[in-house]
Amino acid sequence: GQSLEQPSEVTAVEGAIVQINCTYQTSGFYGLSWYQQHDGGAPTFLSYNALDGLEETGRFSSFLSRSDSYGYLLLQELQMKDSASYFCAVSGAGNTPLVFGKGTRLSVIA
Amino acid sequence: KAGVTQTPRYLIKTRGQQVTLSCSPISGHRSVSWYQQTPGQGLQFLFEYFSETQRNKGNFPGRFSGRQFSNSRSEMNVSTLELGDSALYLCASSEDNEQFFGPGTRLTVL
Numbered sequence: 001g002q003s004l005e006q007p008s009e010v011t012a013v014e015g016a017i018v019q020i021n022c023t024y025q026t027s028g029f030y031g032l033s034w035y036q037q038h039d040g041g042a043p044t045f046l047s048y049n050a051l052d053g054l055e056e057t058g059r060f061s062s063f064l065s066r067s068d069s070y071g072y073l074l075l076q077e078l079q080m081k082d083s084a085s086y087f088c089a090v091s092g093a094g095n096t097p098l099v100f101g102k103g104t105r106l107s108v109i110a
Numbered sequence: 111k112a113g114v115t116q117t118p119r120y121l122i123k124t125r126g127q128q129v130t131l132s133c134s135p136i137s138g139h140r141s142v143s144w145y146q147q148t149p150g151q152g153l154q155f156l157f158e159y160f161s162e163t164q165r166n167k168g169n170f171p172g173r174f175s176g177r178q179f180s181n182s183r184s185e186m187n188v189s190t191l192e193l194g195d196s197a198l199y200l201c202a203s204s205e206d207n208e209q210f211f212g213p214g215t216r217l218t219v220l
Binding site: 008031033035041042043044045048050087091095096097098099100101102103 | 155160168
């Protein structure tokens with residue numbers, strides 16, 4: 001089976017940096033994705049890592065360590081609009097479906 | 111390209127009834143996945159269809175079913191509704207390693 005662990009809530013100050021961790025257990029791992037979901041909205045894709053290392057896209061970066069079954073999403077220069085839920089998801093080999101974590105609710109405060 | 115659309119957006123049903131939800135994927139996408147989202151439970155995978163065939167199925171009772179048509183549009187059906195079926199039902203079409211979500215159907219069972 002597959003399982004993912006991520007913190008349920010994180011609070012950070014506007015302008016700061018926050019890291020949201022995700023550890024996973026899976027029988028077959030292919031990649032780690034991150035999705036953002038604002039209240040009342042649909043999840044939107046942020047990033048995908050299949051190889052170890054850091055991927056940067058603007059203020060957001062995502063990291064993966066396959067040997068540690070661990071990844072994180074790094075948000076820099078936090079803005080109030082970054083307040084949302086963030087989900088990590090693992091994909092397996094072949095056509096296995098994405099498995100999502102339960103999400104981390106990020107609150108950005110002034 | 112137009113995004114993923116879902117109808118209806120909101121639905122209120124009573125226990126024992128059945129419901130059909132519809133999803134139109136992004137043009138050209140052949141894979142459609144369905145998820146159930148409830149507070150604190152993240153996104154739980156229901157099933158995935160690809161070229162009119164169910165490719166993957168999550169751990170939900172047989173009351174939950176779906177299908178996909180030749181134009182890639184998909185429907186999911188829930189029969190004999192229970193109070194616990196109240197949730198946001200999301201569909202997503204995918205390309206490469208990214209899933210594109212629709213706005214969801216908010217189902218309330220009374």
